[in-house]
Amino acid sequence: MNDTLPDVKFLGFDVFGTVVDWRSGVARAAAPFLQKYGLEVDPFTFADEWRALYQPSMQQVRSGERPWVKLDVLNRGNLETVLSRHDADFGRIADAEIADLNRAWERLDPWPDSVEGLTRLKHRKAIGPLSNGHIAGMLNLARFGGLPWDVITGAEVTKSYKPMPQTYLRSAEAVGLAPYEVAMVAAHNDDLRAARAAGLRTIFIRRPAEHGPHQRTDLEPEEAWDVIAETLTQAADALGCN
């Protein structure tokens, strides 16, 4: 098979949504917690509410309003915000239980094609997260789901959050490559737009169920990305990886 991106030596992956199904995994972890403390909210709604605070909390870091901290710190603050909204009684909840729920982001199932797709892609290209997740989170998620990364790049290595240009550029630098030798693999048009603006190549993976059955965003590629695929195994086909 031909490789449509022969100059690319490293594939940097968005992880939450592109490689793993965060919504189901967070809902699964939240369900017994919500039940135990009598919080009357659907676990999927809870997952969506928690996730909705993700971008605003990173924006505080991007804008310089807040110094760079790892994603688990942002997630923990956001979790407490959502719990407060549902009138959680923090006096009854052990800190260790909140910490454990926060680690739901490290126990998410890969999409059905992810492990096979990554394994095949790895035959020809180096692969790694180019995610806003922190190193320990990406490590634990990989061991949970069997994601065969070669290296972990992204937010913690670059002390910045996508879509800032330096997240892409310093990740490329960390793996010893020029931007055009790196492809960003993501289910999100915004991520790919920023990656392309930084000089990276782009691979769009359609994940129409990331946000559940009523998803309205990122259902289609919004630009002529270098590769457009339904799954990571289809992306492997496009890159000539058996």
Added chain:
Amino acid sequence: MNDTLPDVKFLGFDVFGTVVDWRSGVARAAAPFLQKYGLEVDPFTFADEWRALYQPSMQQVRSGERPWVKLDVLNRGNLETVLSRHDADFGRIADAEIADLNRAWERLDPWPDSVEGLTRLKHRKAIGPLSNGHIAGMLNLARFGGLPWDVITGAEVTKSYKPMPQTYLRSAEAVGLAPYEVAMVAAHNDDLRAARAAGLRTIFIRRPAEHGPHQRTDLEPEEAWDVIAETLTQAADALGCN
């Protein structure tokens, strides 16, 4: 099998000497270069001379005399120093050839037990370089030799060179663990002494041929390290990893 270090969740590896045979690999890469340019020095001697400049060059960074730079930058400067000593005519040598020779450090064979040992250790523990090598170098070395790392920690992630305490401590922090949950795996007593002083557990691997047939250092463990093994497969036995 029992795990003698049940609290340990991450094994951080010294790489040059402990996991891969740098001396043979550097000599192999240097031989055709030395012949082409008529430099009359045995390739193994050349490898030893190049390696002898490794610690002094890092010491300039540790002491603060020089800002932190990646290991390939130090190796490149040291390579030019050694070539100069042997009266290399830099006017005749293309920069790309020197750069390629400098990448000899990314094309080193694992010791015969390394891939099997790491593969087995990975069944129970997360594994990664805790090396003075830079991220790209560790990535390329892993892909060259099939080293199945989960993550890359060490000098570049911590912007420090072992045996500074922060290389160990910030590597542990990067993988989300306390120092006692991390074991340093090394063939060098000095590395283990510094790791232990920082609170890490210690695994000594005897590598009596790292420096060739006349090696005089690190032939024996000099302290009661937590595990002492002849090979990485033997270390896997000690950690209960089939």
